[in-house]
Amino acid sequence: MTWGELFRRTAEHAIAYRAWVGQAPVGRPADAAALRAAFGGTLNKRGTDPVKVLDELVHAAQGGIVxxxxxxxxxxxxxxxxxxxTAAEILAVAWDQNAFNGLLAPAAVAAEQAAGTWLKELLGIPDTASVGFVTGGxxxxxxxxxxxxxxxxxQLGWDVETDGLGGAPRVPVLASAERHATIDRALRLLGFGTAGLTQVAADSNGAIDIDALTRALPDGPAIVCLQAGNVNTGACDNLRAACDLVHERGGWVHVDGAFGLWAAASPQLRELVDGIELADSWAxxxxxxxxxxxxxxxxxxxRPQVHAAAVSYTAAYLVGTGEMAAAADYTLESSRRARGFATWAALRELGSDGVAELIERCCRLARRFADKLRDAGLEVANDVVLNQVLVSFGDDERTERVIDAIQRDGTCWMGATTWHGRRLMRISVSSAATTDSDVDKSVAAILRCNSGAR
Known part of the structure; x- marks a missing residue:
């Protein structure tokens, strides 16, 4: 076996998958027991040829790939x-670079620096901001x-990195009642806990209520979590007004923009995140x-210095650390795969116009979903401002039955959510591969499943 033989066989499997995925059943329920059996068994004592291992992996995974x-x-x-x-990711795995710093992986860090600059330009973030390439939201x-x-x-005279939180001044933390759950998890991990979180009311479409925020803010500095892209509705908070309020009191604004921040890359949608540059940190x-x-x-x-002070570290054996904050100094990981190569490649492939077109097309297709389902007599429960559509099929029980049916049908895959006390189908349009035809096929499948629901 040579590297060439193994990689060619890998490429054949990957090409076959990508050729198949557009026509494949999207996500029919998997047989978990069969998958465990396919991957399980006794570990062999002797090694196995890598090509055979690869073929065994593909065979075992069949039936479990969504x-x-x-x-x-x-x-x-x-x-x-x-x-x-995708191609850049394949190369990144083959190169196997540890993007800890510029001495260990100079090309990986240079790719992150270039891609980070482009991202800040696209997203309306100040060019002086730092960026860490992390695992996700x-x-x-x-x-x-x-x-x-x-x-x-x-600001309150406390060094949390040295002294911890025991005995520290209390820091008020405020967030929307419709924040993403990762905010709560981050507060737990950082020692704030969730009991002290002040929940601020949201409006009818899920954006934070500015009047309620004004009333809830303390006189001194606080941490306020805002949102660009409500996970259910796509709604964006009034970032300009909220940032002004918080900064008047010496506080910090963090924006959870996991997907909604991309609205800034579109001239048509940029007004939804007006004031984004005023925040202090962004996800x-x-x-x-x-x-x-x-x-x-x-x-x-x-504030790059604050960013690095909060999460970086140095050690005597680590050559090249402590001189200039970069790469892993802005993340929670030490050993990191070189994920910046794929981001660099995607931005090069699309260009700024291509990124804008991708965002705008997904939003147009979300509106297409909403219009066609509404025309068919179904209720669209939210204002479709980005790529999120919430659909009711009459009552919670029927909605659950339709969602279960569509997931079993295989034409498309939608999940369920609870919003304003109701169970709803949630449609998220985010793929560069989705077309008008895909929406129309999916709408037909939804209506077919709705007709069959009893």
Whole structure:
């Protein structure tokens, strides 16, 4: 066996999958027991030829691959993966670079620096901000809130990195009642806990209520978590008004923009995130609307020194650390795969116009979903401002039956959510591969499943 033989065989499997995924059943229920049996068994004593291992892996995985990379997966806010980004990811795995710093992986760090600059331009983030290439929105929110914790406590005369939170001044934390659950998890991980979180009311479409925020804000510095892209409705908070309010009191604004921050890349949609540049930290995903492979997220901070102080470390054996904050100094990981190559490739493939077109097309297709389902007599429960559509089929029980039927049908895949006390089908349009035809096929399948629901 040679590397060439193994990689050619790998490419054949990958090409076959990508050729198949557009026509494949999207996500029929898997047989978990069969999958465990296929992957299980006794570990052999002697090694196995890598090509045979590869073929065994492909065979074992059959029946358990969900076509999230295809054009009709609408269950979560996830994209597929662009051709250049997929190819770059294959190379990144082959190169196997540890993107800890510029001495260990100079090309990987240079790719992150270039891609980070482009991302800030696209997303309207100040060019002086730092950026860490993290695993996704959870890590990006955690990093952003760690920076917030550092800065607000420093203003109150407390060194949290040295002294911890025991005996520290209390830091008020406020967030929308419709925040993403990763905010709560980040607060737990950072020692704030969730009991002290002040929930601020949201409006009828899920954006934070500015009057309620005004009433809830304390006189001193606080950490306020805003949202660009409500996970159910796509609604964006009034970032300009909220940032002004918080900064008047010396506080820190973190924006969870996992997918909604990409609205800034579109001239048509940019007004939804007006004032984005005023925030102090931002979280965004690449494996959502940029359509790069998992796992890819970005943590931005307006104060690079604060960013690094909150999450970096040094050690005597680590050559090249402590001189200039970069790469892993802005993330929670030490050893990191070089995920910046895929982001760089995706941005090069699309260009700024291509990114805008991708975002705008997904939003147009979401409106197409809403219009066709509404015309068929179904209720669309939200204002469709980005790529999210919530659908009711009359009552919670019937809605659940239709969702179960569509997941079993295989034409497309949508999930369920609870919003304003109701069970709803949630449609998220995020894939670069999705077309008008895919929407129309999916609508036909939904209506067929609705007709069959009893």
């Amino acid at each position: 076509a999230t990379t295809g054009p009709r997966f609408f269950g979560f806010v996830v994209g597929g993966s662009l051709r250049s980004a 959870q890590a990006a929110n955690t990093v952003g809130l760690a920076a917030a914790r550092h800065q607000v406590l420093a 965004c995903d690449g494996h959502k609307w940029l359509n790069v492979p998992y796992d890819s997220g970005f943590a931005f901070c307006s």
